[in-house]
Amino acid sequence: MYKALRVLLACSYLLLTQNYLLAQKNDLKPGKITPADFVVNSPVVDSNANAVVLWDVGSSDFEGNSNGFFTLVFKIHERILLRNKNAFDEATVKVPLYAAGGPDLEERFEDFEATTYNLENGQVVETKLDKTAIFKEKYNRYSNNLKFTLPNLKEGSIIEYTYTVKSPFQHNNIRSWSFQGKYPALWSQYKVTIPPFFNYVTLKQGYLPYFMDSVKREFKNYSIVDPGDGNTSSQVYHLSGDAVVAWWAMKNVPAFKEEPYVSSPNNHLARIKFQLQSISYSSDHVTQVLKSWFNTANDLMKDPDFGLSLSDPNGWLDDDIKKITHGATDALEKAKRTFEYVRDNFVCTDHDEHYLSNPLRKTWQSKKGNVADINLLLTAMLINEGFEAHPVILSTRDNGKAMESQAVLSQYNYVISRVEIDSVFYLLDASVNRLGFGKLSPNCYNGSGRIIDKMPYLIPLSTDSLVENKTTNVFMINDTATNTFSGSYTSNLGYFESLTARDELAKTKQEDYLKNIAKTYPAEVEISNAEIDSLRQYDMPLAIRYDMKLQFNEDIVYFSPMFNESWKNNPFASAERLYPVEMSYKIHENYILNMEVPKGYKVDEIPKSTRVKLNDTEGMFEYIVSNSNGFIQLYCKLYLQKANYTPDDYETLRNFFAYVVKKEAEQIVFKKIK
Structure with a gap:
């Protein structure tokens, strides 16, 4: 990061990578809650709405930090009217925080306030949440969840909370924003400010019109502290340039009504997402963050949490595989026996993962693991037997569609195996009990998967093929x-x-x-x-x-x-x-x-x-x-x-x-x- 900072400082100018329209700032502020806020009159709110989102506003910005680069600052402010007890779950809020890689890389939770408002005898009565009521739970090895529940809930209560999450910038993506959810929203707004040297791809989805969709340039100053490396003392640097400031807002947003035969609401909600494409240090020094699929697949095959373990240099699988396939008369029967052994003797603990949770040898010994553990083990066993086998990553239907052209691994949540036998290709998933050889569950058919090989081409997985x-x-x-x-x-x-x-x-x-x-x-x-x-x-x-x-x-x-x-x-x-x-x-x-x-x-x-x-x-x-x-x-x-x-x-x-x-x-x- 220090090198990146020095390159930025050496630039004689800052490069904007896109042309933007100027727009007048429209940064609304909510007023104090009054008795009128407890009565909602909107065309998108009917008697069936258990809750109404009165105000849902977020922002993402960058600030210089003391670790030699930038911090992403995400703020949220939400007000929700709980019309009846069926919506009380909204009063329990969960905030995921990245918590791996040391204290300098962990996300911080700050500026927290939470209040419940009730209308009693015509007066608004406030009940604030004690900040000590927040508790933390371990979610996985990468993140924790912070949880809090607002107090004094009654039918007709308004809950309000604000908080800030600060994320040390490590080629992070700006947080996505959903304007639409299971309850109608009177106002939903998102503001994003991007320093001029970061080039993001903005992806919009959904079918609702924007009430506000504007972008402008705004001059910004950033102060960054280089802490030194032991041989040099810390220094403060100042960067400035025209940042991109964008606002999006929707008014009177109807609740998303989930109908039969929809793969995932995530594919159709009105939302906006971001992907960092490149960092422009100067006009002739641009670092591509979003890699090609060829480079990404190559990196995955060298990753110890993915493809590096597919080879078996010590031959620890040899004796067991010989027992499993003993008596098989041809290649197809041999592959079937291997698949059936893994399917019938291993327990899948998580069907939502595309990285290993443990080395394959440990998965073999424990006879359990996530979907990546099980299907990468199957792939390794098939390779050991001399088959041409490769992992395939995909996004399941309930996870949402992946952008096929962008090598964004965070879109993917599942791994299967593909094996070639006598010039015929079979897709295998040994993580699902009672699933046949060459069969996948319907949840895997979500457009396409991506084979991870020297040629990482798309594997068609269309429901129209079934x-x-x-x-x-x-x-x-x-x-x-x-x-x-x-x-x-x-x-x-x-x-x-x-x-x-x-x-x-x-x-x-x-x-x-x-x-x-x-x-x-x-x-x-x-x-x-x-x-x-x-x-x-x-x-x-x-x-x-x-x-x-x-x-x-x-x-x-x-x-x-x-x-x-x-x-x-x-x-x-x-x-x-x-x-x-x-x-x-x-x-x-x-x-x-x-x-x-x-x-x-x-x-x-x-x-x-x-x-x-x-x-x-x-x-x-x-x-x-x-x-x-x-x-x-x-x-x-x-x-x-x-x-x-x-x-x-x-x-x-x-x-x-x-x-x-x-x-x-x-x-x-x-x-x-x-």
Whole structure:
């Protein structure tokens, strides 16, 4: 850092790396809380809002420090109206602080104030939080969490808190800012001041307009103390130049309403993020902070917490691998045995990590670790066996999408393995119980992953590449021996539904699981002789079979031919949607019913056949029914040829599913023959 400071001082001028528009400063201040603040009148606040964010303002700035460089200063000021007790969780605030690398690199928490306001007999009553009520807890080896809870909470309270976090600058990113959350916000504002020699990439996302979006230049002075290196005494230096000062604000921000089929709210919230791209010490001395993917992958493979441990110079895995693969007749079986051994004998303690928590040898001995520990160990074992295997990093769906073009490792939270066998590539994840060879959970399909190799190219992981096939057959006939209407049910589940079912069956007895299936039927339906195929064959989907009996006694019977296989509700209930529909896979559902007309009855009404397309080629719904020679046949088919739909497609998709729900709910009416 001292060298960087001296280079800056040697510059005859400071370089701005972008051109900015001048804008008038609009730095609003909140007033004192009055009784009027307890009554909110805004178009984005309705009776369902448990809380309202009255004021949410933050800023990020730089200041010179005594360690020879800069400190990032983040300030926040928030006011929230807690309309009822369902929002009391907002009164417990968690502040993460980086706490590794020594005291000079740890973040500091300062200037803290927290107050609860209540309206009593028309007067505003304050209750301040005692600063000793803050407690610290260890989060991981890199950070701690500071927590505090505001006092004297009542329905209708307003809570207010301010604090500052100071971060010694080590090529840090400026903190991101979310203008939108689960509660409506009357005002949300973020101000960022960037010294002229730092060049940041600014990334905006979301679908809401900015009330304020302005940038200007402002002359700034920075004082930096070089503490010396033991041979030289400390010195104070002064730097100055035109900093970039930017404001963004939103007014009357609606709450983010999470709808079905969304990968992560983080992808769609109105927010702004920053990535340091370079430091410009002079016009001809620019240091690139954001590296290329080639350099980043090379660094990862040399990192002891990632790729350095993939080689096994001491051969400590040799004897164990020979035992695991003994008797394998070909390369594929050898790889499968290795994968299954790791999957079935290791416990994943954390599915949100892309660095090792321990050396691989320790993970081998303890038989547990995070997702990186387990899948990098699997990769090392495959390499040891002579396979071409490499780690792949990705961001899971619940973590949010990663920018493919930017080598920003903080975006990634997961590691899998890719192995080549006889010119075929397989993606493997041994951290998930009961997951088959060459299979990934839906959460891994979030656009793409990045292979970490000499050529770190993208690995496609699109949900549009996945198809969930499900076929159900129901056969019903008159059983004259028992005077009942009986038959059989067989359903071949899709792979991902099978994975969910296996997880459920691992937590409960099979008979209890099947009893829960029986509960989805009307009381007059009796289920027996249930069985599940391929329960332990994790590479295969499940098949569920059972026998069914019904007894008709009424003069008029309303019969649902889809049984429990119909779509009961439209998953797209909202009238409009601002962000895309992101399904986990394409849907291919087939339902086939062959049934004899119940003895002593005739068909009085039967649904009409229909075919409906979704945007010509993007989906299809068929409902084909016939009644001939005492037999009813029904073939129902629902195909979606895409997993992802834009907001412009939402209304069409919503109407399509509304039709599916309505049609599949139609009944056959049987009338007793007199």
